[in-house]
Amino acid sequence: MTAKSNASSSSSTRRGRKNDPESVQADILAVATREFSEKGLSGARIDEIAEKTRASKRMIYYYFKDKETLYLHTLEAAYQKVRLQEAELQLNHLAPLEALSRLVRFTFCHHAKNPDFIRLVMIENIHHGRYLAQSKLIQSLNAGVIDALTNVYNRGVEDGCFREGLDPRELHWLISALSFFNVSNQHTFSRIFDWKQTAPENQRKLEDHVTDMVMRYVLPGEPAIAEP
């Protein structure tokens, strides 16, 4: 928002210069991401962010108006990074079964490797998604995810390897839920049930189970609902 950047000179040209606004902004954003994801919007301290930055507190307010605006920028940057990685997945040339299982495994692993992102989303939910709602950027970034999944699912239904009648959005919901919870609740779950959930072997097991669960869900077969 307030971030003004002279597009005339790239960061590589900046070598040897004293002023390097772009890298200062990037630095602030990186530190802010760690701080906000670790302590939340109200828990993070601008002074502490400033200390851990090459820049000074003055610069934070110079480039990012507010504490809240800074937080919004970190949220946007985090989503952007995720969607960039997702875009690298080429599912179209894979058979539906394999494409889906690959998508599930990718999502599971990606979330596991990016706890900062997960925590920011948790924090944003604590704030009722108030800041996300202000961001046109994030809204636009996420359309593609459902499209890709819809494509895979429709191909699978045509092939007869997936059952009909599922909503791709709900399918995405299921995949997200399992992958997200694995990171978001690891602390309470591990402690309560005395289970080293983050141990590599258990993570592998969970990844298999989650993939298995999603596959079992989309495979053809009778529903097994026992009415309440």
Next chain:
Amino acid sequence: MTAKSNASSSSSTRRGRKNDPESVQADILAVATREFSEKGLSGARIDEIAEKTRASKRMIYYYFKDKETLYLHTLEAAYQKVRLQEAELQLNHLAPLEALSRLVRFTFCHHAKNPDFIRLVMIENIHHGRYLAQSKLIQSLNAGVIDALTNVYNRGVEDGCFREGLDPRELHWLISALSFFNVSNQHTFSRIFDWKQTAPENQRKLEDHVTDMVMRYVLPGEPAIAEP
């Protein structure tokens, strides 16, 4: 911890009295629950809790030593309330299939009806489960949950209606994940995918899908994992 209660007189006896420590404590705890679950540990303000209470700020520090201690007490109270409700579920006299689906539906609905609890657990996870780890009470409360599920699962395996080789803890993990995510991420998910997730009809659908998904997972049949 600092909560001193004269067990000599019950709250019903307190009618007409000016001093009513037990109800004051309960009131503080109720307000604190709302505040902490809404704004988190660092976001909640002791002054604001005090204002919304019948009591004064002085009383908060009198009965609950700290802000952190107060938070821990609300967390404990929240878990206690949940486990009490869970204990009312009598699954032993039901057939395994029905018992499991009932447990899933109960968990899903319970979480949906108690967002305060979910948010407190989210917040606690943001704090790496640091406070939960201090509480002997919460640790002891949660043993029973797995026991009940283990019982149902083992009966199902004997009957042949469940497949073998599943870990009840992991099964509980799956049920929790889906039910928890439904509440914890409703804001970001709804906004990003423009989907009224909390609408009653969609909640009914999700409840069915979640139940269906769990049942499909435990039902006998070949695994469907496509190796990565």
Next chain:
DNA sequence: ACAACAATGTACGAAATGGTACGTTCAGTC
């Protein structure tokens, strides 16, 4: 009735914290 202790109200202190005023340096332009 009267200690003794529990329960509560009021006002205040000290530190933390978000944000800004003001001044200085850097870098491109004429």
Next chain:
DNA sequence: GACTGAACGTACCATTTCGTACATTGTTGT
């Protein structure tokens, strides 16, 4: 080389916020 606006540093202000000191009232045992 002077000028201009962007980039940056330092010191500071105003408020918020946790926590406490001190005084007061209620309650119970003897």
